[in-house]
Structure formats: C-alpha cells, structure tokens
Amino acid sequence: xxxxxxxxxxxxxxxxxxxxxELSYLLSAIFFVVGLKLLSHPESARKGNFYAAGGMLLAMIxxxxxxxxxxxxxxxxxxxxxxxxxxxxxGLVGSVIARKVKMTAxxxxxxxxxxxxxxxxxxxxxxxxxxxxxxxxxxxxxxxLGLIIGSIAFSGSMIAYGKLDGKVGDLTAGYMKYINLLFLxxxxxxxTWLVVSNTPVEEMQWAIYSLFALTLVYGILFVMxxxxxxxxxxxxxxxxxxxxxxxxxxxxxxxxxxxxxxILVGAAGSILTILMVRAMNRSLVNVLVGAFGGGGAxxxxxxxxxKEISVSDASILLSYSQSVVIVxxxxxxxxxxxxxxxxxxxxxxxxGVQVRYAIHPVAGRMPGHMNVxxxxxxxxxxxxxxxxxxxxxxxxxxxxxxxxxxxxxxxAADDDPSSPIYGMPIIRTHxxxxxxxMKRGMGKGYAGIENFLFFNDKTRMLFGNAKDSIxxxxxxxxxx
Amino acid sequence: MEDxxxxxxxxxxxxxxxALSIFLGIEVISNVPAVLHTPLMSGAxxxxxxxxxxxxxxVGHADVSQLSxxxxxxxxxxxxxTLNVIGGFVVTDRMLEMFKKxxxx
Numbered sequence: 022x023x024x025x026x027x028x029x030x031x032x033x034x035x036x037x038x039x040x041x042x043e044l045s046y047l048l049s050a051i052f053f054v055v056g057l058k059l060l061s062h063p064e065s066a067r068k069g070n071f072y073a074a075g076g077m078l079l080a081m082i083x084x085x086x087x088x089x090x091x092x093x094x095x096x097x098x099x100x101x102x103x104x105x106x107x108x109x110x111x112g113l114v115g116s117v118i119a120r121k122v123k124m125t126a127x128x129x130x131x132x133x134x135x136x137x138x139x140x141x142x143x144x145x146x147x148x149x150x151x152x153x154x155x156x157x158x159x160x161x162x163x164x165x166l167g168l169i170i171g172s173i174a175f176s177g178s179m180i181a182y183g184k185l186d187g188k189v190g191d192l193t194a195g196y197m198k199y200i201n202l203l204f205l206x207x208x209x210x211x212x213t214w215l216v217v218s219n220t221p222v223e224e225m226q227w228a229i230y231s232l233f234a235l236t237l238v239y240g241i242l243f244v245m246x247x248x249x250x251x252x253x254x255x256x257x258x259x260x261x262x263x264x265x266x267x268x269x270x271x272x273x274x275x276x277x278x279x280x281x282x283x284i285l286v287g288a289a290g291s292i293l294t295i296l297m298v299r300a301m302n303r304s305l306v307n308v309l310v311g312a313f314g315g316g317g318a319x320x321x322x323x324x325x326x327x328k329e330i331s332v333s334d335a336s337i338l339l340s341y342s343q344s345v346v347i348v349x350x351x352x353x354x355x356x357x358x359x360x361x362x363x364x365x366x367x368x369x370x371x372x373g374v375q376v377r378y379a380i381h382p383v384a385g386r387m388p389g390h391m392n393v394x395x396x397x398x399x400x401x402x403x404x405x406x407x408x409x410x411x412x413x414x415x416x417x418x419x420x421x422x423x424x425x426x427x428x429x430x431x432x433a434a435d436d437d438p439s440s441p442i443y444g445m446p447i448i449r450t451h452x453x454x455x456x457x458x459m460k461r462g463m464g465k466g467y468a469g470i471e472n473f474l475f476f477n478d479k480t481r482m483l484f485g486n487a488k489d490s491i492x493x494x495x496x497x498x499x500x501x
Numbered sequence: 502m503e504d505x506x507x508x509x510x511x512x513x514x515x516x517x518x519x520a521l522s523i524f525l526g527i528e529v530i531s532n533v534p535a536v537l538h539t540p541l542m543s544g545a546x547x548x549x550x551x552x553x554x555x556x557x558x559x560v561g562h563a564d565v566s567q568l569s570x571x572x573x574x575x576x577x578x579x580x581x582x583t584l585n586v587i588g589g590f591v592v593t594d595r596m597l598e599m600f601k602k603x604x605x606x
Contacts, residue, residue, distance in 0.1 A: 053548055053551075056548070057526075057529050058530075060540065060541050060545075061529065061530050061532075061533040061537060061541055063534065063537060066537060066540055066541075067594065067597040067598070070544050070593045070594055071594075073544060073547065073548050074547070074590040077547070077548070077550065077551065077553075077590070080551070081553060081554065081557065081586075084561075088557070088558055088561055096557075096562065097561075097565070100560060100561050100562070100565055103565060104557055104560050107560070107579045107580050108553075108579065110580065111580045111581070111583025111584050111587065114584060115583060115587035115588030115591065116588065116591045118588055119587070119588045119591035119592040119595065120591060124596075127592075130588075130592055131539070131542060131543050131546060131592070133588075134543075134546055134584065135546050135549075137581040137582070137584040137585045137588070138546065138581070138585035140577075140581045141552045141555075141556055141579075141581040141582035141585060142552045142555075144575070144581070145552060145559060148559055148574055157504065157508065158504035158508065159507070159508025159509070159511070159512065160508070256542070260542055260549070263546065263549040263585075264548075266552070267549045267550075267552040267555075270552055270555040271515070271551075271555075272512065273555070274554070274558055275515060277514075277518055278551060279552065279554055279555065280518050280519060280522070282548050282549070283549060283551060284523060284526060285525065285545070286526070286546070286548050287523075288522065288524075288525070288527050288530075289530045289541070290542070290545060292526070292527055292531065293538065293542060380535060387538075388535075388538035388539060388542055389535055389536065389537065389538030389542075392538070392539065393539045393596060396596075396599045396600050407534075
C-alpha cells in the first residue's frame, strides 16, 4: 500500500510512503520549533523538551520504515536490525550517563553530548563524500563544510569537556595564536581545494581523510587557549556549530527536517553566544583569540591593605543584618559548597534576614551555570536575582558575601579605563555597606588582574576553602 | 559561479528554509531568562542530534553483507547521534525537573 503511486512531479513518480515520510518531517520540524519556543519559558520548558523529543522520535521511526534511496529501494530488514540495535545501545548508554552523572558535572555533560553530535555530523559528511558529484560545487561545499564544522565541534567539545572536568589545563602561550592561524589556513586551503578541484572522488580519498584529521587537530587547538570565564562563550559557540553541521548534512539528503532543526539550533546557539560575549563587554574575536591577561599599567599599582575577618565576627555581622546578598562564582562550584550555602541562607532567613543571590550572566563555566548549581541545592529560584535587578539595591544591602567570584565583582570594570575588563557589566558589590569575600588565597581571577574590591575599606576577607568557611559560619551562627 | 546559481535553483526550497529558520531561531529564543540558559542550550543540543536521520539513511542503504570500514563508521555515526539525542533530552528533562520541584515549594 505504501508503494502505491500517487502522482508524478517532473516525470518522477511519488508514492504514498514517500508522501507520508515528507509529512512526518514537516510535523517533526513543527515540533522542534514549538518545543524550542516552550523551552524558553520556565512554566512550559519541560513540555517543550518533550515536544522536541517527540518530533525527533517521529522522524527517526518514519525514516527507518519509509525511506527509499534514489533507485527506489527501501531500507533492508538486516539494515533495520543493525540500526535498531545501534539505537538501542546508544539510547541505553546515553540515558544511563544522563541519569547517573552528578548534577554538578552538568557543564561537562552538556559538552560531551555536544561532541557526540559533532562526531555524527562529521562521520556522515565523510561517508557521503564518495557519493558527491565533484562537478557540483554546491553539493561539494555543503559536504566539506559539514565535515569541517562537525569535526571542530567534536574535538573542540571534547577538549571543553576535559577542561570542565579538570582533566585538561589551559594552554595560554602567546604562540598558540600563530599555530591556530596556521591550522585555520591549512583547513581552509584543503577544504577549498576539495570543493573546487573537480577531481573524481576516488582520487581525493586521501585528501578528505587529511582534511578530517586537520580539522580534528584544529578543533583541539582552537579550544586549548580558551578557559575560565570564557568557557560559557565557547560552549554555546560549539553548540551552534553542531547545529550548523547537522543542517549541512540536511542539504546532502535534501531533508527539510534536518535543515530546519540544525539551523534553529545554530541560530539559538549564536544568540546565546552573543549574550555571553555582551555580558563581558567583549567581542567574539577577542574571546577566541584570547586577548585577556596582561593588564593595564595601573592594574598593578593598587595600593591598600587587605583586612581579614574572623568567623565569629562574620557570623555576628550576618546575624544582625537586614539584607544579605550572596554573589556566587565558579569557586562555589569547585568547592561543591552549594548545599551548605543554602543551609546558611535558610539559617539567616530564620533570623529574619532577607537573603538573595545575585547572578552574573557569565558566572561559572556555562551559560546559566549558577542557576543549575543552586537549583540542585534546592534554592528556590525566585531568590536568584539577575545582575540588572539587584544592582539598584546594592547601596541598601547590609552585607554582600562574595563566594568564589572575582572578575564579575571587580570595580575596575567601572572606573579604570586601562583595565582589560573596563566596561564589563559587574555586580556592584562595592556599593554595599559591608563586603565579605570568601577566597582560597590571594590569587588573581581568570583575567589575571588585581581586584580593587579586595582593597576596599568596607571589604573583609575570609580565607579558606569556601565549603569549610561556610560550614564554620553555619556552626557559629547556630550558637548565637 | 554558474555552478552556484544552478545549485541555488536546484535547492531553492532548502535555501529558503535556511534563511527563514535563522530568523525563526532568533525570534523563538530571544528574551529567554538566564535561569533557562543551561536547559535551553542542552535541549537545543539534543535537537542538533537530528543528524541521526542522516546516519539512519546511511546505514539503511549500506551493504551489510560484509563488514566494511564505511559500515563501521556509519554505525558509529548512528551510535553517536543516538547518544546526542537521548542523552540530551534526558539530561534536559532532569534539569527542568529540578527547577520545577523548587517552584512548587
């Protein structure tokens, strides 16, 4: 029945099966759009995720059952067996990883899944290359672009995963800029040559594999120098790469659901990247080339005395305040101090202190990192206040506790034009009545510049591991 | 140049889809609150797993009578694609469940 011919377009017959398949792709595409739309509102987000997943499942099933190649052959039974077994295996592994991994390892996990998508795109492009027509520049272009973007997304995300997991360090040497440029040129030249050479694909096999290897290396080199506070930018950028790579593959198969899904993700990822870059008042090129570091002349001339505070003094100060704002940063995540931090805020609320959290858009290592971290510790999300909304309240705040954040509270961004972070929007903690900074030591932040806040007259430092420090505060406040 | 024009004409529908989806993507997720940055990114990431369709087509029409490098790489593509799709959606749901729980309190 699926093979019944419905009609003819340009001399080619089309069957009921083919029509149903295309209809299902249309439905999937609608599910993707609606799903993404619902995902961007807190009340409907979960439903949106289900819709998108439903669209994906539909497209997968109809493709397996109804897809035909150019000579009109359906997918064979043996092939269906292999595909189903592979999907079952991948689904099992994927859901186990997604369920078992600790919530605090979320940034790594998102990167890892992004890497797998990039790898799939690169492999599809690599395998479709022999079927491409070398005289057709357009189809060569999408195949090669799919390969390049997919492999960069793969190896880049794997490095990002390694960095977030603490397995890979940053490589910030100045010469990386030149090595990266060299590889970028090599990739571009090889890629362009493959697109325009018009040589039979059999003779170009070695070139396509070389390009694959080159781009994998380039992806690694591209992410190696980027680290710390710039991670949210890179992660959302790589996310958009995976989408674009999938869309390129959609071109190869002239598959509208793949094109639409891929481009949607590409556009959404680009927007998020721009949001992150804007939150740091920098340009994307600036982040990628890694111009942070060094610091202006005046940055090293900070004069002032660092004043420490004891746990008991800090406890008294906090207990007798009316309004406390906690500014979390990556240090909170590293110390795994989110639960004890919530305990502290409950304790203070019990004493009638208003406690809120001030969230900087690029605090942490991925977009929205602090929100996920604190949600895991059961902090209600109406207590998390975004930077623009909390800043006007700063002068009326009795105590600000800065936990493991540095550059996002550095007043140099406001008043030192020579500072590399000048112009970056910050949480204006220096306007509060008292500031307690929890820090492991006197090290500089990711940007490698002195933080004027630490030398402020109103600032008191509480040195030590954030988790231990907060634990001590909790114990002390309980005795008060 | 002529090639590009021919390509444009042949794939004009797809190219229209691209142009319009860019605007759609921007429109759909603009003004997303910071709370949802991570789940949105992770959910979008799962959607990019749509590449699995390519993997299915590839393995679906491959010669499975013998084990070739192409077949192995194709199976690998389906495997990675599934990881991306299933892992991505499950982890997004787990995150959102966490947010939801808090809201009711």
